[in-house]
Amino acid sequence: MSDNGPTRDRLADAAGRLFQERGYAATGLNDILALAKAPKGSLYHHFTDGKEGLAIAAAKQAGARFLDTIRDDAALSRDSADMIVRFAGRLAGWLEQSDFRLGCPLATLTLEQAAVSDRLAETLSQIFASWQDALAERLETDRLDAGRSEALAGLALCSIEGALILARARRTSAPVRQAANTLAGIIGDEIRLRPA
Amino acid sequence: MSDNGPTRDRLADAAGRLFQERGYAATGLNDILALAKAPKGSLYHHFTDGKEGLAIAAAKQAGARFLDTIRDDAALSRDSADMIVRFAGRLAGWLEQSDFRLGCPLATLTLEQAAVSDRLAETLSQIFASWQDALAERLETDRLDAGRSEALAGLALCSIEGALILARARRTSAPVRQAANTLAGIIGDEIRLRPA
Numbered sequence: 001m002s003d004n005g006p007t008r009d010r011l012a013d014a015a016g017r018l019f020q021e022r023g024y025a026a027t028g029l030n031d032i033l034a035l036a037k038a039p040k041g042s043l044y045h046h047f048t049d050g051k052e053g054l055a056i057a058a059a060k061q062a063g064a065r066f067l068d069t070i071r072d073d074a075a076l077s078r079d080s081a082d083m084i085v086r087f088a089g090r091l092a093g094w095l096e097q098s099d100f101r102l103g104c105p106l107a108t109l110t111l112e113q114a115a116v117s118d119r120l121a122e123t124l125s126q127i128f129a130s131w132q133d134a135l136a137e138r139l140e141t142d143r144l145d146a147g148r149s150e151a152l153a154g155l156a157l158c159s160i161e162g163a164l165i166l167a168r169a170r171r172t173s174a175p176v177r178q179a180a181n182t183l184a185g186i187i188g189d190e191i192r193l194r195p196a
Numbered sequence: 197m198s199d200n201g202p203t204r205d206r207l208a209d210a211a212g213r214l215f216q217e218r219g220y221a222a223t224g225l226n227d228i229l230a231l232a233k234a235p236k237g238s239l240y241h242h243f244t245d246g247k248e249g250l251a252i253a254a255a256k257q258a259g260a261r262f263l264d265t266i267r268d269d270a271a272l273s274r275d276s277a278d279m280i281v282r283f284a285g286r287l288a289g290w291l292e293q294s295d296f297r298l299g300c301p302l303a304t305l306t307l308e309q310a311a312v313s314d315r316l317a318e319t320l321s322q323i324f325a326s327w328q329d330a331l332a333e334r335l336e337t338d339r340l341d342a343g344r345s346e347a348l349a350g351l352a353l354c355s356i357e358g359a360l361i362l363a364r365a366r367r368t369s370a371p372v373r374q375a376a377n378t379l380a381g382i383i384g385d386e387i388r389l390r391p392a
Contacts, residue, residue, distance in 0.1 A: 023308055025222035101310055108307045110365045112219055114297055124365040151378045155355055158375040162357030169306045169320040179354040182347045186382055 016058030062105035063127030088180030092173035212254030258301035259323030284376030288369035299360035
């Protein structure tokens with residue numbers, strides 16, 4: 001089928017968008033088909049395991065996109081403190097443009113995965129690890145040692161993830177920008193104070 | 197009615213527990229009644245606005261309990277770095293005991309609130325603010341100035357919140373303990389380096 005790729009991608013994209021906004025349980029297969037403008041038969045053709053398969057594909061697609069964004073921001077920034085502010089600014093912009101509906105693309109799936117499958121949990125875990133590794137790599141470029149880079153990357157990932165939750169509750173991007181600024185100040189100091 | 201208080205509390209407790217584990221949309225009113233061991237009529241007697249009212253009551257109840265825990269840990273700890281580790285250790289224990297199902301009591305409600313009501317969003321926002329204020333108060337006791345205490349309390353709240361999400365995906369409490377240890381190290385340094 002010539003549209004194998006595009007239809008599958010459209011379905012995964014639509015599913016990802018709806019899971020991100022409303023959650024997994026609250027999203028019906030018909031909502032996904034309608035948003036993807038895809039015929040009913042296409043869903044089970046591309047995703048023989050139905051909604052679970054869609055969730056895994058949606059997570060992988062969103063995870064890869066986020067990873068590209070982190071890597072882009074890492075390459076564009078003058079140091080890892082700047083990277084955190086840049087990445088958080090981008091997330092804050094997305095939140096604002098979506099009326100505070102679009103936070104982390106994996107958060108709702110993560111909170112619901114226990115009711116879905118171990119395979120989904122494993123996929124989510126790998127994606128979070130890939131984001132943390134990309135942050136840690138940029139920290140190492142600033143000559144922070146591997147252990148410290150990993151610890152700060154973990155703290156950065158957790159604080160951005162949590163700030164996205166608080167931003168949705170408060171309906172302002174302030175928590176994301178503030179957490180990033182505080183963290184960037186701390187990381188900037190560590191970079192300045194590192195042994196020459 | 198003599199059981200006004202207890203039945204209402206049992207319903208809010210059961211709702212909070214199920215929302216926390218599975219999310220708002222995935223929880224049916226019958227599941228709540230069954231867990232609370234309450235008769236059907238009691239729900240609309242105590243919560244005339246149904247599931248939305250239950251969500252607000254559940255959030256307030258869980259929020260007050262969490263706030264008490266933060267204040268207890270603040271009182272028991274030798275400084276705010278110790279408070280963060282102590283509080284995170286408690287959360288990590290709850291995660292482990294619940295097979296990584298019980299993270300933040302408000303996270304799923306927060307991600308779903310846009311589809312519920314502005315009143316729920318407002319309630320959640322106030323609860324998060326009460327937690328952050330309690331953390332900031334403890335930081336001020338360590339003679340960090342008000343602005344810095346608020347910034348670090350915000351970072352602490354975001355990182356613990358985010359670490360609870362990652363812990364659920366990875367099915368280990370390691371992200372919670374690691375984020376807390378990294379943050380406690382940073383806060384401990386600031387306390388030691390503050391002007392006398």
